[in-house]
Amino acid sequence: MRRVLLALVLIPVLPAAAQAPTDGKALYLQRCGICHQADGGGTWMLGRRLGADQALLESRTNLQPAYIRQVVRTGIASMPRFTRVDVSDAELVAIAAYLAKQE
Numbered sequence: 299m300r301r302v303l304l305a306l307v308l309i310p311v312l313p314a315a316a317q318a319p320t321d322g323k324a325l326y327l328q329r330c331g332i333c334h335q336a337d338g339g340g341t342w343m344l345g346r347r348l349g350a351d352q353a354l355l356e357s358r359t360n361l362q363p364a365y366i367r368q369v370v371r372t373g374i375a376s377m378p379r380f381t382r383v384d385v386s387d388a389e390l391v392a393i394a395a396y397l398a399k400q401e
């Protein structure tokens with residue numbers, strides 16, 4: 299009986315929770331924007347290292363989802379790594395799909 303009640307309580311909550319992480323653009327702006335918007339440190343560093351046309355992640359067409367996920371989980375140069383507490387796997391999939399123009 300307890301289990302049935304718990305299931306009934308959870309049912310209305312689950313669809314909302316499952317949909318939340320799928321908006322890759324909103325998540326990207328929220329988690330990555332501070333460094334990767336036009337005036338951010340990540341944009342500046344990438345422009346220095348790879349050239350102005352590669353600086354803004356949102357304008358790139360050569361980023362693969364697997365590479366983005368790896369960079370976020372391990373960090374790169376002065377970009378810190380993000381744990382699953384910082385960005386969940388589902389959120390990261392959505393962010394990577396957005397940046398790789400696959401959503």
Ligand code: HEC
Nearest residue numbers: 329330333339340343344347366369370374375376377393
């Ligand atoms: C605290 C600032 C900061 C945050 C927050 C940040 N980054 Fe970065 N990111 C950087 C910097 C700085 C670099 C460039 C490192 C270098 O010099 O190579 C970078 C590089 C990258 C690269 C490598 C691009 C390439 O061409 O090799 C990817 C991909 C990336 N970031 C994705 C993300 C994503 C996705 C997020 C959000 C989950 C994020 N970053 C959040 C600072 C940040």
